[in-house]
Amino acid sequence: MSLQRPTEFNAEEIKLILLFDNTQKMGYSKKFLECEKIEKVYGNLVFGETPADRALTYACFVMSIDGKIAFEDSHLGPLIARTNFLDPSGAKADYWILNVLRGISDGIIIGSGTLVKELDYRGRIFDTDIVNARIKAGMPIAPWKIIVSNSGRRIPYEHRVFTDKEVPILINTSPEGFKNLEKEIIHPYVVIDYSDLSTVRSQVENNKGKIAVIITGSNGISDGHVLFKVLKAMGIERVLVEPPSYTHYLMGEGLLDEIFINTSAIFVGGKCASIGWNNEPFTSTNHPHAEVVSIHIHKSNFIYVRYKLRYGITNMASPKKYL
C-alpha cells in the first residue's frame, strides 16, 4: 500500500454511507459548490448562515481512536489515515473530505509547524472533478494560503508552497512577529493597511505576486477576530483551518464554526500530538460544546463525524468546578 498522498479519487471506491443527518433539523441549506462527485460520495453538503462580519470557519482532522493526530516516530499527520492497513480506501476518503473542504473554501489556514513537518504539503485540491466544479463556479483554481505565526520566526520560506505562483499567500503575524518576519522573509511582500477595510481588496489586487502580510493584535500575540474581518473584506468568505494549535486557539475565541473529525480505527497511544496538545487546556467548567451535524462511515474502519461548535454553554445549576 502506498503511503503517498492520493491524487485520484474513484467515487465508487470512496463512497461513504450516511448514518446520521441533522442538517435539516439545524436549518442548514447553503450549498457552496455544485459538484456531482460530492453528491455521489458524501451526499448533500450544506451549511448554515455565514456570519455577517467575518468568514465562516471549519477545521478538518483525522485522528486515531485515542484522539492522536500524529505518531511519535513520524510526525506526518496524514499517516494516521494511511497506516490503517485494513481500509486504504477509507484513508483516501479521509483525504478526499479535506479536498472537498478546500474545494468550497476561499482560503485555507496553515500553521508554520505543519509546513516544517510536512515537506510534501501543497495546500492544493487534488480531485480534478472538484477543481473543475470550482472553475465552473468562477472560483480560482485553489484557495488563498493563509499562514499564521505569532512569532514571525522560522517560517520555512524554501517550502514548496512559496514556489507555487498560481496560489496567493497571506501571512498573519503580531507586531513583534513582524519585526522577525522582516529579517527572515526572502520573497516580495506588502503589508496591508486595514484601517479602512474598504481599501483592502484593491491593495491586494494592486500587489499581485507579493505575499500579503497582515499585522494584528498587540506585542507578540496576533488577533484572529481582526484577521477574519480583514479576510471578509478581501472577499474571503469561507476558511478551512488546518493547523491543530490554531484550531484550539479559535475555539477559545469562539471563532471556529465547525469541525470535521475523521476517525481512523487505529490506536496510537503515548504522548503524541492531539488537537491543541501545546495549548492551554479548557477547564471542567468552561469548554466548547458541539452538536453532531452528520455521521458517515466507510467499511467498518473509518467514521467521519461533522460537528457544529457551541460556545458559552455552562452548567447553570451548578457552575462550580467538578471534583
Ligand SMILES: NC(=O)c1ccc[n+]([C@@H]2O[C@H](COP(=O)([O-])OP(=O)(O)OC[C@H]3O[C@@H](n4cnc5c(N)ncnc54)[C@H](OP(=O)(O)O)[C@@H]3O)[C@@H](O)[C@H]2O)c1
Ligand atoms: N492528523 C491531522 O489531521 C493533522 C492535520 C494537521 C496537522 N497535523 C500534524 O500536527 C502537527 C503540527 O502541529 P503543531 O501544533 O506543531 O503545528 P501547527 O499547528 O501546524 O503550527 C503551529 C504554529 O502555528 C502558529 N500558531 C499557532 N497558534 C497561533 C495563533 N493563535 N496565532 C498565530 N499563530 C499561531 C505558531 O507559529 P509561531 O510559533 O511562529 O508563532 C505555531 O508554532 C504535525 O505533526 C502535523 O503533521 C495532523
